[in-house]
Amino acid sequence: MVSTYHRFVDIEGLRVFYREAGDPEAPTVVLLHGYPTSSFMFRHLIPELADEFHVVAPDHIGFGLSDAPSADEFGYTFDALAAHTAKFLDALGVDTFAIYVQDYGAPIGWRLALADPDRVWAVVSQNGNAYEEGFVEGFWSDVWAYAAEPSAETEAALRPALGEEAIRWQYTHGVPDPAVVSPDTWRHDAALVARPGNDRAQLALFRDYVTNVRLYPALHEYLRDSRVPVLAVWGANDEIFGPAGAEAFRRHAHDPEIHLLDGGHFLLESALDEVAPVMRRFLARHS
Structure with missing residues (x-):
């Protein structure tokens, strides 16, 4: 078993927590988490990859064990999170890498690739979206309304998403047996989302999500022109980013590999034994 190391590094005055495993001379895989989690979501995946790859999984600013400055001290946008992640990778000396993106990790990863x-x-x-087809309409209507017109009313509609019940739903909805x-x-x-002041940071990112959609045409051009290998391994029962988002990669990616598995938004919690071997084969073929 390869050990996973739990480390901190200072990036422009902010302390970033990250998990790291494997030989630094091996091909690097960067794992980018989504809302509302952290690199904790990769705690079981990292050992599955680290015997063959150098694996790095940071907590984004405002998430997990990384610093979480107030929204007055740090501009919470996806541009800012991606720029900070790029500086983090530079600090670690990571020049080239594969990305695993989920939820918020996707727009951060897309910005790294486009830059x-x-x-x-x-x-x-x-379950990291790159196409409008992936948005499940009922879930996103309040996000779009808040982005279009931030107000007490549109904010109030989103605040339940910050609570434990909504977060539990993200983990258990669509899982064949939620008891796993x-x-x-x-x-x-x-508990981490509930830290004092973190609600304003998360609301800022909800409001900024629309900028990710505006990025999609450039992303599609990148997928087509770069011919970067793409694996979409997707929880088919996710009602945040639906399976149409996985299938849409066929429109621009070169011969993408697509797997729709019986699971939900946080697929690793219920289908790690299916995801890990698919990833290992794909990464080994292209590294």
């Missing part, structure tokens, strides 16, 4: 296409040698998307998902997951995330 320097030669750095990214493969893309694994696990540990309550540690949603309670861990809910």
Whole structure:
């Protein structure tokens, strides 16, 4: 068993927590988490990859064990999170890497790839959207309304998404047997989201999500022109980013590998034994 190391590094005055495993001389895989979690979501995947790859999984600013400055001290946008992640990778000396993106990790990963296409040698998307087809309409209507007109009313409609019940739903909805998902997951995330002032940071990112959609045409051009290998391994029962988002990669990616598995938004919690071997084969073929 390869050890996973739990480390901190200072990036422009902010302390970033990250998990790291494997030989630094091996091909690097960067795991980018989504809302409302952290690198904790990769705690079981990292050992599955680290015997063959150098694996790095940071907590984004405002999430997990990384610093969470107030929304007055840090501009919470996806541009800012991606720029900070790029500086984090530079600090670690990571020049080229594959990305595994999920939820918020996707728009952060897309920005890294668009900023320097030669750095990214493969893309694994696990319920990480790149197409408008992937948005499940009922879930996103309040997000779009808040982005279009931030107000007390539109904010109030989104605030329940910050609570433990909504976070538990993200973990258990669409899972064939929810009893396989540990309550540690949603309670861990809910406690960190509930830190004083973190609500304003998360609301800022909700409001900024629309900028990710505007990025899609450039992303599609990148997928087509770069011919970067793409694996979409997707929880088919996710009612946040639906399976149409996985199938849509066929429109621009070169011969993408697509797997729709019986699971939900946080697929690793219920289908790690299916995801890990698919990833290992894909990464080994393209590294």
